[in-house]
Amino acid sequence: MSAATDRLRKPIPEQQFFLLLAIVIGVFSGLAVVCFRIAIEWCRLWLLGSALVPPSRRIILAPALIGLVVAVLVIRFFPRARGSGVNQTKGALYISDGYIPFNTVIGKFLTAGAAIGSGHSLGPEDPSLQIGAGLASLIGRKLHLSRERMRLVAPVGAAAGLAAAFNSPITAVLFVIEEVIGRWSAGILGSVVLAAVSSVVVERWFLGEAPLFRIPSIALNHPGELAAYAVLGVIGGIASVVFQKLIGLTRPRMKALPRWTQYFQPAAAGFLIGLIGLRFPQVMGAGYEFIDQAMHDQYTWQLLGLLAGFKILATTLSFSSGTPGGLFAPTLFVGAMLGGAVGSVERIFLPQLTVPIGAYALVGMGTLFAGFLRAPMTSVFMILEVSGNYGIIVPVIISNTIAYLISRAFQRTPIFDLLSVQDGVYLPSMEEERETTILRVEDAMRLPTVPPLLTISSIADSIALAEGSGEKHLLAVDPAGNWYGVGWTQMLELQRAGAGGQALSGAELMPVPVLHPDHALDVALRQIHTYPVMPVVHRVNIHELIGVVSVQDIVEAYRRAGRAAEDTKVAEDLAAG
Amino acid sequence: MLALLLVIGIVFFLATRYAVASYRAKESRLAKQWEAKGHAFLQASQPSGAVEAFQNALRYDPTSQQLRYAMVDSLLTAGRSEQARSYLLNMWEHQPANGLVNLQLGRIAASRKDIRDATQYYHNAIYGVWDSSPQQNRLQARLELAHFLLGENGKREADAELLALVANSPPTADLAYTVGELFLQADDAANAERQFQSALQSSPREPKLLAAAGRAAFALKKYATAESYLEQAKSRGNTDAEITRLLDLTDLILKNDPLDRRVSFGARVQRTIQAMATATNRLEACASQTDKAGGTPPELEQMLQQLDSAQDKKKLQALRRDPDLLIGSAKVAFAAEEAAAESCGQPQGLDLALLLIGRSHSEGEQ
Numbered sequence: 001m002s003a004a005t006d007r008l009r010k011p012i013p014e015q016q017f018f019l020l021l022a023i024v025i026g027v028f029s030g031l032a033v034v035c036f037r038i039a040i041e042w043c044r045l046w047l048l049g050s051a052l053v054p055p056s057r058r059i060i061l062a063p064a065l066i067g068l069v070v071a072v073l074v075i076r077f078f079p080r081a082r083g084s085g086v087n088q089t090k091g092a093l094y095i096s097d098g099y100i101p102f103n104t105v106i107g108k109f110l111t112a113g114a115a116i117g118s119g120h121s122l123g124p125e126d127p128s129l130q131i132g133a134g135l136a137s138l139i140g141r142k143l144h145l146s147r148e149r150m151r152l153v154a155p156v157g158a159a160a161g162l163a164a165a166f167n168s169p170i171t172a173v174l175f176v177i178e179e180v181i182g183r184w185s186a187g188i189l190g191s192v193v194l195a196a197v198s199s200v201v202v203e204r205w206f207l208g209e210a211p212l213f214r215i216p217s218i219a220l221n222h223p224g225e226l227a228a229y230a231v232l233g234v235i236g237g238i239a240s241v242v243f244q245k246l247i248g249l250t251r252p253r254m255k256a257l258p259r260w261t262q263y264f265q266p267a268a269a270g271f272l273i274g275l276i277g278l279r280f281p282q283v284m285g286a287g288y289e290f291i292d293q294a295m296h297d298q299y300t301w302q303l304l305g306l307l308a309g310f311k312i313l314a315t316t317l318s319f320s321s322g323t324p325g326g327l328f329a330p331t332l333f334v335g336a337m338l339g340g341a342v343g344s345v346e347r348i349f350l351p352q353l354t355v356p357i358g359a360y361a362l363v364g365m366g367t368l369f370a371g372f373l374r375a376p377m378t379s380v381f382m383i384l385e386v387s388g389n390y391g392i393i394v395p396v397i398i399s400n401t402i403a404y405l406i407s408r409a410f411q412r413t414p415i416f417d418l419l420s421v422q423d424g425v426y427l428p429s430m431e432e433e434r435e436t437t438i439l440r441v442e443d444a445m446r447l448p449t450v451p452p453l454l455t456i457s458s459i460a461d462s463i464a465l466a467e468g469s470g471e472k473h474l475l476a477v478d479p480a481g482n483w484y485g486v487g488w489t490q491m492l493e494l495q496r497a498g499a500g501g502q503a504l505s506g507a508e509l510m511p512v513p514v515l516h517p518d519h520a521l522d523v524a525l526r527q528i529h530t531y532p533v534m535p536v537v538h539r540v541n542i543h544e545l546i547g548v549v550s551v552q553d554i555v556e557a558y559r560r561a562g563r564a565a566e567d568t569k570v571a572e573d574l575a576a577g
Numbered sequence: 578m579l580a581l582l583l584v585i586g587i588v589f590f591l592a593t594r595y596a597v598a599s600y601r602a603k604e605s606r607l608a609k610q611w612e613a614k615g616h617a618f619l620q621a622s623q624p625s626g627a628v629e630a631f632q633n634a635l636r637y638d639p640t641s642q643q644l645r646y647a648m649v650d651s652l653l654t655a656g657r658s659e660q661a662r663s664y665l666l667n668m669w670e671h672q673p674a675n676g677l678v679n680l681q682l683g684r685i686a687a688s689r690k691d692i693r694d695a696t697q698y699y700h701n702a703i704y705g706v707w708d709s710s711p712q713q714n715r716l717q718a719r720l721e722l723a724h725f726l727l728g729e730n731g732k733r734e735a736d737a738e739l740l741a742l743v744a745n746s747p748p749t750a751d752l753a754y755t756v757g758e759l760f761l762q763a764d765d766a767a768n769a770e771r772q773f774q775s776a777l778q779s780s781p782r783e784p785k786l787l788a789a790a791g792r793a794a795f796a797l798k799k800y801a802t803a804e805s806y807l808e809q810a811k812s813r814g815n816t817d818a819e820i821t822r823l824l825d826l827t828d829l830i831l832k833n834d835p836l837d838r839r840v841s842f843g844a845r846v847q848r849t850i851q852a853m854a855t856a857t858n859r860l861e862a863c864a865s866q867t868d869k870a871g872g873t874p875p876e877l878e879q880m881l882q883q884l885d886s887a888q889d890k891k892k893l894q895a896l897r898r899d900p901d902l903l904i905g906s907a908k909v910a911f912a913a914e915e916a917a918a919e920s921c922g923q924p925q926g927l928d929l930a931l932l933l934i935g936r937s938h939s940e941g942e943q
Contacts (some may be wrong), residue, residue, distance in 0.1 A: 034596075036594050041600060042600065050633065051633050053629070142578065142582075
């Protein structure tokens with residue numbers, strides 16, 4: 001901790017200082033993201049022109065030529081700017097103690113901005129997340145924060161960046177906690193929320209209150225509509241798997257090509273995207289204006305289906321070629337198109353169900369978010385936050401859950417984990433962590449062989465009670481419900497010394513903490529040092545001994561759980577072929 | 578360090594503000610350019626080009642109402658009414674009380690013959706919010722709705738709309754004439770006549786108004802009044818064939834009513850005899866026509882017998898002495914014309930006059 005930081009912090013306690021710092025990070029991230037979005041818009045204007053459907057010549061040339069420039073910049077100057085930005089931020093958190101070089105921020109800003117502005121099928125949200133994290137990391141370094149604080153500061157910046165890009169603070173906070181940090185902690189939650197909110201305030205100050213899309217009015221008019229949303233969940237789940245598999249297969253193959261080809265891969269991808277763009281210009285860039293149009297019933301279901309398919313293809317090309325840019329916007333685009341298509345088809349076959357197409361497009365976005373990015377909680381809250389309509393919650397939950405389950409069944413590794421493994425980096429999988437079974441005391445405890453001794457009973461009676469059990473470490477309880485450990489040998493010695501008629505409370509008893517069956521086994525491990533055996537008592541009646549736990553019992557429980565997990569994995573591998 | 582952070586923050590803030598302001602200015606310029614192009618396309622009757630241009634303009638100024646309306650207009654002109662409808666519905670979701678949006682939606686619903694939606698949107702427009710000339714726009718919306726309802730045979734609903742319109746609108750001659758015409762179409766001749774009379778107060782010599790008042794009076798079976806209006810209209814230059822036809826018919830009605838108490842009893846007897854002879858000819862012609870088509874209906878046969886019986890010599894002589902018999906004979910003639918009209922369609926000339934006279938007396942009795 002530097003003297004400068006100490007001086008700065010002196011009048012403010014550390015916790016409050018970190019909260020204040022979160023606001024500063026939020027403001028800086030918000031400003032950076034506003035500049036990033038404006039830069040993308042300028043690039044689009046310069047490269048593709050001002051028309052919604054650019055002229056053919058520009059459609060072909062802009063993404064290809066910018067792909068070439070971006071490749072040179074990434075390979076020569078900003079190698080860490082490659083990719084979406086989510087894994088890189090997570091990597092910084094787990095590998096380099098929150099350190100993100102500032103040139104990565106510059107590189108991400110320039111290369112992702114140019115690529116998205118030129119029509120590469122990528123989005124600005126994940127880069128914004130990395131830009132926010134990078135700025136936070138820089139501020140943290142300049143303030144010489146401790147290693148522990150530096151690890152926290154990057155996610156705080158990430159949340160701020162994502163919140164500004166999405167104009168949705170809750171979504172950003174949830175995503176960062178669900179996907180980057182992986183745990184809820186009171187210490188960091190406040191900072192993340194403050195940073196996200198302050199960045200959104202800055203973003204709205206400059207860019208206005210308008211949301212990313214105009215949300216149509218939505219209501220669930222008939223329970224039968226839920227079936228259509230379930231169908232959307234199935235289609236969204238399948239599309240998510242296809243999207244993941246395509247990126248998972250294409251990306252390593254393109255990376256395995258000779259190094260010199262990497263200079264041309266983004267250009268080739270850009271050229272192919274241009275060819276798609278000649279017929280379907282909607283797939284170029286982030287595509288928010290087209291999501292808006294889909295949401296407002298401006299396309300036929302056939303066109304919506306085609307757009308979803310071509311967007312998956314275009315995004316796979318852009319992303320796998322190493323062009324910097326995010327996957328959030330394409331995911332939302334594909335989801336909105338699929339949702340719109342399902343809604344349009346439903347309207348043809350079931351005209352009595354009068355839900356607007358926008359409702360399906362909106363739910364479709366959440367569905368793909370849950371299925372492809374595998375952030376189920378964020379996906380639900382994102383739709384609620386974007387729509388501001390709680391009437392949509394049941395369809396969203398149904399559709400998202402189905403898509404998530406289908407995606408998990410056919411693609412075990414989530415996309416971000418897959419990408420980091422492909423890069424040779426083994427980051428903790430938040431999905432695995434979420435789903436790891438927590439072992440509890442009830443999984444390790446065994447039935448007591450001796451009933452609890454009473455501190456008011458005599459030592460002789462206590463010996464008589466425990467005799468023949470073979471237990472060396474016994475447990476006693478006083479009338480107030482306090483538990484103690486008492487050694488068998490110690491009691492025998494006291495009896496030999498003629499103190500057998502004395503109450504057990506007169507012996508040298510060792511207070512022991514109690515456990516309850518629902519306690520995590522980790523709690524037992526932390527407390528077992530006090531006495532070799534710990535009592536597991538009823539929550540209502542703390543005099544009632546349900547079981548006992550020793551170190552051996554805990555180790556045995558972990559062993560059993562490990563073997564069971566291995567068996568499950570083998571079974572899943574066999575099932576997945 | 579804090580001071581440095583603050584300075585960097587301020588510089589960053591100002592730079593961002595400059596970047597955003599310059600981009601906003603560019604957006605504003607682009608929106609105007611594309612809007613101008615859109616209008617140029619519309620003027621050159623190229624609505625598809627206009628749609629594209631307005632779409633581009635809206636990308637840079639998505640909140641502009643003016644652009645949105647222009648976009649809807651161009652979509653409608655391009656025949657893309659479904660897209661226009663969906664576009665308007667989006668606007669409606671954000672401004673459900675907007676008069677213009679509701680009016681456009683009402684027009685689209687009307688073009689799709691969707692009476693329920695059209696009525697709902699037109700009503701929203703009538704009671705909605707208008708940026709300029711609210712009264713005029715509401716009046717126009719109500720008139721459009723009445724036109725639409727009349728076109729869809731919703732005469733009662735149209736009449737109700739017209740009554741509401743009259744209650745809430747300033748009494749101008751033009752409006753009174755327009756509304757009067759619509760009342761006539763809605764079979765509400767009484768209100769139509771009131772409107773025409775109101776219009777005539779400010780323009781008493783206007784041939785169009787005189788003719789309209791004549792038609793309303795005719796529809797109300799006030800034939801003397803109708804004749805007066807129609808003659809004035811004709812004498813003031815209204816040469817409309819329909820007016821001439823109505824005037825001739827009115828003349829026939831007034832000169833052939835056997836129950837007209839303004840003429841002498843003898844003249845009424847003559848008119849009754851004439852009426853029965855005319856009705857007999859008409860009935861015979863009709864019976865022959867229906868016979869060729871597959872058989873004379875029994876009611877026609879029965880009516881012919883009644884007419885024969887009424888024209889019996891003795892009865893004709895008694896007619897000159899018995900006013901009740903005169904009334905009964907005239908009624909037989911009217912019933913014969915009615916039966917013939919039912920079987921053989923609307924007659925012409927004196928037959929039509931007798932038919933109308935009969936109906937007039939029948940309604941009077943009721």
